[in-house]
Amino acid sequence: PTRDVSPLDPAVAARLKRDAAGLVAAVVQQHDTGEVLMLGWMDDEALRRTLTEGRVTYWSRSRREYWRKGDTSGHVQHVRSVALDCDGDALLVRVDQVGAACHTGDRTCFDAGDLAAAVANPDGSSGDP
């Protein structure tokens, strides 16, 4: 790092509990409907850009590069708020999502992924799958 690059606020950086790759998880939620849109990953620089640009930037683990959502697809995420969780390893980013959040064209990355699960009965006990 050089002095030319504006760093993430040191007070924020000190609160992050990064994984072995230097990343924290970012849960992204549509600010008004509450839909959970996707999960991405951020290092310090991706978080700095997200906090200062009004747009969400991730670190792509597969491509090993920064990725500002919507630059290619047009499916921009406008930042509404960012919160860090109690132990510093996850962010909740509330956004206004333009178009689909998922690269498949689905509104969210979880739309096609329902798993069969036993659900709680009305009395709170567990039920059958």
Place this chain on the structure above:
Amino acid sequence: PTRDVSPLDPAVAARLKRDAAGLVAAVVQQHDTGEVLMLGWMDDEALRRTLTEGRVTYWSRSRREYWRKGDTSGHVQHVRSVALDCDGDALLVRVDQVGAACHTGDRTCFDAGDLAAAVANPDGSSGDP
């Protein structure tokens, strides 16, 4: 692993993209209000238990043990649905949360963590921090 332990459905296991520690991230959301409550971690066995017991079980990275939410605190999470994301590295678990989700006593683990962020202007352009 022995044959005595019922394994995770192989069709589900085949879709998981685990990290180096064998884990996927689990975003936990209150099913009716849409609140994002917390982020936890699951290995195959934690997911199997979550899908079959009607209660959410995590793998604790710090304690290196399974942890069924609410067994100690009473703050039980009753499973309503579980979905896997498009690339298999994140789960969305919708629950009915009893009491506080956060060990601090806050309703969610993100309640105390707001970071200063530039937000989008109404016209969609980025604003000042």
